Amino acid sequence: MAKRTACILTALCVAAAAVPGTGGYNYSEVFAAEEADDLREGLSVYLNFEDALTTNSASQSAQKVEVQGSGVTRKESEGISGSAAYFDGTSASSLKLPDAVNAAWDDVTLMAWIKCDDDMFGGSTDKKYLFQQTGAGRSILYLDSNMKLGTYVTASDVLSKSPVAGGKWVHVAFTSSHTAKKAQFYINGKLVNENTLDGSYVDALTDLLIGNHKNATEKTGFKGYMDEVRYYKKVMTPAQIQSIYKVYSENAVTNIDITVDTSKEVREISKAMFGINHRYHNNAYSSWNASEKKVEAKFNEYVKEAHFGSVRYPGGTVSNLFDWKRSIGPAEQRKKTVHGLPETSDPITPNFGLDEAMSWIYDDIKAEAVWVYGMGQGSAADAADLIEYLNAPADGDATNPNGGVDWAEVRAANGHPEPYGVTRFEIGNEIGYYRQTYWMDGRGNTDWMDAYIDGGRMTFGQNTRTVKEEDWRDQATNSDGTANQVRYVRYTPAVENSVAVYVGGTQWQIVDSLEGKGAQNVCTVDCKTGKITFGDGINGNIPQSGKAITASYQSDRDGFVSYYQAMNKIADELGMEIQVYCGSGNQVSFVQKMAQKGYNNYYDGVVIHPYSDTSGGVIADNDPEFYEKVLGRSLQYNMPRVKALVDAMNQYAPGMGKVPVLSEFGVYNHNTQFVRGIGHAVYIANEMIDYIGFGTPYINKHCLVDYPYGADNLGSGSQCVIQAIKQNDGTTDFVSTPSAKMFSIFNNMTGTTQIGQKIEGNVTCYTYKGYNVPLVKAISSKDEQGNIYLTVVNNSRDERTDVNLIIDGKDLTGKDLQIWYLTSDDVLDENTQANPNKVDVQKTKISVTEKTAKYSLAPHSVTAFKIPADAQKESETESETQKETTTESEKESESETVNKPSDDKKQTETQTPAAPAKPTVTRPKAVRNVKAKATKKGIRITILRENAETALIYVYRPDAMGHELSRPEILSFLVSTGYQAGTIDQMLEQLRTRLHGSEEFPHEIGVFLGYPLNDVCLLYTSDAADE
DSSP: OHHHHHHHHHHHHHHHHTSOSSSSOOGGGTTOOOOOHHHHTTEEEEEOOSSOTTOOOOTTOOOOOEEESSSEEEETTOSSSSOEEEEESSSSOEEEEEEEEOTTTOOEEEEEEEEEOTTSSTTOOOOEEEEEEOTTOOEEEEEOTTSEEEEOTTSSOEEEEEEOOBSSOEEEEEEEETTTTEEEEEETTEEEEEEEOOSOOOOSOEEEEESSOTTOOTTTBOEEEEEEEEEESSOOOHHHHHHHHHHHGGGGOOEEEEEEEEEEEEEEOOTTSEEEEOOOHHHHHHTEETTTTEEOHHHHHHHHHHTOSEEEESOSGGGGGOOGGGGSSOGGGOOOBOOSSTTTSOOBOOSSOHHHHHIIIIIISOOEEEEEEOTTTOOHHHHHHHHHHHHSOOOTTSOOTTOSSOHHHHHHHTTOOSOOOOOEEEEEEEETSTTOOGGGGGOTTSOHHHHHHHEEEEEEOTTOBOBBTTBOSGGGGBOOSOTTOEEEOSSSSBOTTOOEEEETTEEEEEOSOOTTOBSOOEEEEETTTTEEEEOOSSBSOOOOTTOBEEEEEEEEEEOHHHHHHHHHHHHHHHTOOOEEEEEESSHHHHHHHHHHTTOGGGOSEEEOOOOOOOTTTTSOTTOTTHHHHHHHHIIIIIHHHHHHHHHHHHHHSTTSOOEEEBOOOOOTTOOSSGGGBHHHHHHHHHHHHHHHHTTOSOEEEEOSEEOTTSOOTTSOGGGSSEEEEEOTTSOEEEEEOHHHHHHHHHHHSOOSEEEEEEEESOOEEEEETTEEEESEEEEEEEOTTOOEEEEEEEOOSSOOEEEEEEETTOOOTTOEEEEEEEOOSSTTOBOOSSSTTSSOOEEEEEEOOSSSEEEEEOSSEEEEEEEOGGGGOOOHHHHHHOOOOOOHHHHTSOEEEOOOOOTTSOOOOOOOTTSOOOOOOOOOHHHHHHHHHHHHTTOEEEEEEEOSSOEEEEEEOHHHHHHHHTSHHHHHHHHHTTOOOOOHHHHHHHHHHHHHTOSSOOTTHHHHTTOOHHHHHHHHHHHHHHO
16 A cells, blocks of 8 residues: 555656756756657748747758848747747838749748737738748738638639638648649648649749738738748648647637626616517417417427517518508407518418417516517507507506507407507618518609608509508409409508599599499599499499509608607607617618708617628528638628617717617528528627627517528528428427527526626637637626626637636635536537437536636537626635525536636636645746746646645646546546546646645546556555555
């Protein structure tokens, strides 16, 4: 027993002796071994910038290096290791290697660590040159505006398949074989693609420029840092490039600090904030069971899981001609309603009508409704009636603010005595856009925005089609040859004596009565209802079958201002506050005209629908970088449109609290796997975080449910968050997409007040046409109980991202943080009927072991943290004794231990209660140098235990030890001894905690030293026998 323990101690002493804590050793020589011969062979230039910009450290080469211009400077301690060269990107400056390369005769490998400034492109699309030949030579390696590596060495552009991240250290490498005419691109040690080169090399010995083009302008230069530049006159192998990358790979790890400031209250986050657009037609896309008069159970379960804060109803375009009065009362007695694109859309049976929808929204799923009023055929008086129906108390005749029909009593008779309390209204959906001008087609020379705002008398010409009461399709215009046919003018009431009726282009006479008119071409017209009635062949002629029935007429229409005033008049009488928003297109024009007309008091905000508009080849459906590009497209196209609206409201209605309203958005229009997958969920999360920053009162994603392989009026049925899949037996199954799962995170893990935050160390994940997608986005909030919420999006497709959470500088030691996160193996992963939970929200807790919380975000993920109010108390006693309330989701989760900060990240450390306070230890500079040199060799040095006189030092290779600790039998053994499974850093942290708790060595330390598992297990067996 003692002998075995001594052996473990001896192994540790040897490890510690390699880097002793005090005198007598030449630290700088400990890891001074020469590089392997195969990494020196063919090396023409090696620039590490430690001494000067022009020092070539390739010992077997006489290649000179020169500085051109003043825009390249040496920056000490800012490189991937030591110093680096900084290129300002705006001057004609570069490093020049005279007479360095003949691409037609020389094989070439060029590599460097680069860190691009975030503003390198500044919205431009000009290439930025890394390595360029002079004279007749060409560009060997450049970055395009999507941050892809490219070469033009044979007069034909070839690009890497993957982009380079900006704002962080990235290792790039390029090889060219002049005999095989092949090029290879490497990023961070990985071969991303190999291409055959078309064209021919230039047969000339040229200079090699680093950091700019031979015909330099202020737009051609690389802007950022460059370090560890190597130029080989041979094609390096993937293994060689990987080994060079690994020397400094750990120094390139991105460390992002997110600091939350609870004292800074940014804005209120309403309950309605994260909502969804829902449409009433098609029985709400099969989510409403019309025969049983209820919401489908499985669908409803998914909706409640997403916990939407608001539901927009009756939809988008479909709402523009929605007649709410036809959607109430007994379902079997309701008349059909008309789609917002009526010429080609079937009439709608409104089974999922007003009361069905409002009862479901308010009483069942406990959300709020956003009502889109059908301005396409409505009126201000009708909208006022709607306010009364939705919100007035049913108290007999005591409250009837609009006079006439007591709509509250009608609501009560229809089964809902209590008012619903709807407060958010949009007047029209995208009014003015293609096929959504409706009555404004009669405006003549009046600008359509003026017509939308003011209304007025509209004039419709002879060829204006009439319609049936419940059918506005084009074919309904034509006579069917039957007796007593009835048609309607679309927009009522018609101005008295303004109507003229035509059959097949021939005008028919309007009479007061058809009786006794015989075989005359006559009809009657009711101007109030717009009804046109024809005869039976005896009392007036029957219009010939197939002939179009048209009418010219005039109609007085209400504009937005009239709606706003009428609706608010009823709300004021009810003692409630409502918001009425403009639902037109061309939003900036609306804001300008409202100011010009003196109407700034007559709107509360303006609706905008920033779809990506990436169809038509902007981003191809099968583009392998669809995920990255659509994130960039959001920054390039969507955010500027919202900002322009906000800027207009601030300019034309300053200080009046006008808001942008984001009631539809999404990826338009791609009916592809991407919009059904987790990549779309990440896209939505990015957009919602940005939109909150613009001050929107709510955000409604389009749309709640659709048939995924069909196409709604957007042509993008797949982008709905719940899929309705029709079955062979006539039923409908439902699948909740990753996007719906993402909503459950935002709606369950966001507080009521947005609070301040600062993100430090954030870098560029992808660049799209000069627009930089950040690696992470985040939003911080708190609730009324003082709990803090932080939701973080990791945009990287493939890489984990480490974040450090700092809450007001307070101590989180020993506290449990609740975490909900959504991720999957691939950005295209989707949920299906066969695997409905492939992508699902995971819930867990982490136990914080220090003052701040460190966490590793999964690739393409959305992660939310809840920091309990009591976890923020600074009292050490409270931090040791406070008992937290455990939520139901926490009871189901397992606890993790958070990584300790790396040794080179300086910060105040607070130990867990079990560990003694650390003494202050000053480490010699030589020790730090040894550690840096070890890192270059893929070796890590960490301190497991120390005091003022001694240190227990652990030296290991992370790759090898990580592999060892992940072996199932070793992992099972460690878990059986009380360890929590995790990364190597997490496992070492647990070992460190045990070492602090005792002067003895825990037996399992043998596993970390590579001892055979059977030998380590014998120690436990011996201990048990001794006991």
